[in-house]
Amino acid sequence: MFKNMYNWIDERLDITPMWRDIADHEVPEHVNPAHHFSAFVYCFGGLTFFITVIQILSGMFLTMYYVPDIINAYYSVDYLQHQVAFGAIVRGMHHWGASLVIVMMFLHTLRVFFTGSYKAPREMNWVVGMLIFFVMLGLGFTGYLLPWDDKAYYATKVGLEIAGAVPFLGEYIKELANGGTIVGAQTLTRFFAIHVFFLPGVLLALLAGHFFMIRKQGISGPL
Amino acid sequence: MAHKQDPNEKVVFIGDSRVRKRDYSNVAPPDYSAYPGKSEAFIPNFLLKEWMVGVVVLVGFLVLVIAEPAPLGYPANPLNSSFIPMPDWYFLFLYQMLKYPYTSGDYLVLGVLGLSGLPFISLLLAPFLDTGKERRFYRRPIASSLMIVSLVAVTYLTWVSWDHYQYELEVNGVTPEHIERKIKAEEAVKKGLPRPIPGREKIAAMVNADDPAFETMKQAQCIACHGAELEGANGPTLRGVGDILNKDELVATITNGKGDGMPPFKDTLSAEKIDQIATWLSTQKAEAK
Known part of the structure; x- marks a missing residue:
């Protein structure tokens, strides 16, 4: 039956070449830890993606309970943490996953750097990867404010003061992020929007580019 | 489909759309024959192995998540001048x-x-x-x-x-707020009280509000920080403080101050007045729930 369904779609959309391209490519020996244990360093990119998927899924569940306003934000997180079934697990996954994704991405970046894989013809993919890195840091920074406890509030205040020190543009960046002159109600809704809509959108676009380029160019050869 | 189809034509008509005729001879993706060695197919062989690594990571990750609940401090208070800012x-x-x-x-x-x-x-x-x-x-x-x-x-x-x-x-003798909050919650649960939700605790009623000690406190400017009705402002609330500190501890706090916020009062208040205030404050207990 599935074969019939597949054929029905394939007749209309010609999806076989796409599927073939994803499924049928070979993985060379030098990146396969089954053959060379040291090749485990090539796992970090995949693990970064794995944790990113966890972040997206757990984040989607968190937004079912989280309320982005300064009166209720803290109490919605408190409720999520203590009253909602498995709320502590989902929030825990999002909290610790945020750190783990940075760790994995950092290791992946180091692997690419020290194996010189960013060299021609893969320059563009490195640049896109670095942009993903910055987007992830942005996600970490904006997400840190959302529980609206003292730690979140003061970290954001300090962070935006540092952003304000950038010459010429600093004050504008700061005011744009603050949504005014102080860290307050506008800042929280803005950070929520940036954390949940803007940056994930950018992230998905960049990831698509990252993966498209990997498939197009293949993985870099052995050293 | 009125017209006859030429089997060699690149385009076939299906209804009113045009779908390119498929040629499966060139969909085989480039292989890694350039790298001599034991390459294997991505799906399913390699992906299964990668998934095993993923599962090991996932198990370790979930152990961490269960062992260490995500921290949460006290609600953001822009007036809290003693908080030590820390980014992630x-x-x-x-x-x-x-x-x-x-x-x-x-x-x-x-x-x-x-x-x-x-x-x-x-x-x-x-x-x-x-x-x-x-x-x-x-x-x-x-x-x-x-x-x-x-x-x-x-x-x-x-x-x-x-x-x-x-x-x-x-x-500064500070316990990070998320740890303090956890300890207080555990203490409350141990006593059989409901878990306190920071900022939403019921403020205890004042006991013996007409006691002359309250007048003394007003004159000594205690209310500047602790609130006109001792409900707490920049400083903590003093209602129900008798549950936390006993009389001797209250005397010590008033005399010598505490942390950054609480100044010593040994120069502004006489020992008798401190004793009077401490005695009254030690009776400020929330009714047992």
Whole structure:
């Protein structure tokens, strides 16, 4: 039956070449830890993606309970943490996953750097990867404010003061992020929007580019 | 489909749409025959192995999640002047770097652009700065040593920042709020009380509000910080303080002060007045629920 369904779609959309391209490519020996244990360093990119998927899924569940306003934000997180079934697990996954994704991405970046894989013809993919890195840091920074406890509030205040020190543009960046002159109600809704809509959108676009380029160019050869 | 189809035509008509005729002879993706060795198919062979690594990571991750609940402090209070700001750990190196004389104050621009912006921009543009054909790191001494120096610097700065934070906590006698909150919640649950929700605790009623000690407190400006009805403002509420501190501890706190917020009153208040206030405050107990 599935074969019939597949054929029905394939007749209309010609999806076989796409599927073939994803499924049928070979993985060379030098990146396969089954053959060379040291090749485990090539796992970090995949693990970064794995944790990113966890972040997206757990984040989607968190937004079912989280309320982005300064009166209720803290109490919605408190409720999520203590009253909602498995709320502590989902929030825990999002909290610790945020750190783990940075760790994995950092290791992946180091692997690419020290194996010189960013060299021609893969320059563009490195640049896109670095942009993903910055987007992830942005996600970490904006997400840190959302529980609206003292730690979140003061970290954001300090962070935006540092952003304000950038010459010429600093004050504008700061005011744009603050949504005014102080860290307050506008800042929280803005950070929520940036954390949940803007940056994930950018992230998905960049990831698509990252993966498209990997498939197009293949993985870099052995050293 | 009125017309006859030519089997060699590239385009076939299906209804009113045009779908390219498929030619399966060239959909085989490029293989890695350029790299001699034991390559294997991505799906399912390699993906299954990768998934096994993923599962091991996932199990470790969930053990961490269950063992260490995500922290939550007290609700954000912009008036809390004694809170020690701390960014998340992966920003600590930046936070620390911008504290040194030539990276802060008048030199903040140098710190932000020169020492933070420049390295990140060079990292972003690494392929265009390190353009040689050589890939092995030990044959690229400049690129590799710059990266290693940066790694050492980042590790060191992160460590210094964390160490300084621990030192500040110790000097100020501060317990991080998320830990304090957890301890208080556990204590309450142990006593059979409901888990306190910070900022939403019921404020206890004042006991013996017409006691002359309250007048003394008003004159001594206690209410400036603790609130006109002792409900708490910049300082903590004193209603129900008798549940937390006994009379001797209250005397010690009023006489010698506590932390950054509470000043000593040994010079402004006589021992008798301190005793009077402490006696009254020690009777401020919330009714047992």
